[in-house]
Amino acid sequence: MKTQRNLGIWVLVGCVLLCASCISDGMSEATEKFLMRPTNDQRKAILQYSPRRQVDLYLWALLAEHPPDLGLADSVASNGAKIVPALKQRLIEGDDDMDAMHLIDVFVRMHELGSYPIASDRKTMRLLEKQVGLMNDAVWKRLSAQMLDDIRDPTRRVD
Numbered sequence: 001m002k003t004q005r006n007l008g009i010w011v012l013v014g015c016v017l018l019c020a021s022c023i024s025d026g027m028s029e030a031t032e033k034f035l036m037r038p039t040n041d042q043r044k045a046i047l048q049y050s051p052r053r054q055v056d057l058y059l060w061a062l063l064a065e066h067p068p069d070l071g072l073a074d075s076v077a078s079n080g081a082k083i084v085p086a087l088k089q090r091l092i093e094g095d096d097d098m099d100a101m102h103l104i105d106v107f108v109r110m111h112e113l114g115s116y117p118i119a120s121d122r123k124t125m126r127l128l129e130k131q132v133g134l135m136n137d138a139v140w141k142r143l144s145a146q147m148l149d150d151i152r153d154p155t156r157r158v159d
Helices: 002-024 029-036 039-048 051-064 072-077 084-093 097-113 122-134 138-152
Strands: none
Touching (some): 029 039, 029 051, 122 138
């Protein structure tokens, strides 16, 4: 019985290590260092990077940290117009529905924070609508569609 329990523990440890190596596969050392920072430090430090790098770090953080720091979206969103091109490019290049939903969440946060008038940016709104339409996962698609509804809702506009 004790041998089975020990074997089970070692199998569990092996699975955890395997999962950790899969997540860090492709992750740069600089990204790993960023992710090792405390949450509040990450929220401040992310603003020191280029917009494209901020988007990358934001998505890595959501993937690698459990529970993920959803407040990191506020930091990225605080960039306003400066981050919009990087977010749009990542949406266009990406093929992961969950990543797309998290990127759309940054636009929602911009709207809520008043850092960018996303609701009146018709070109970007059309892109967001198109990307939601392309999603395959029903759950992420529904959540993303609700986020777009939140942006369009005039009672949620920040002035």
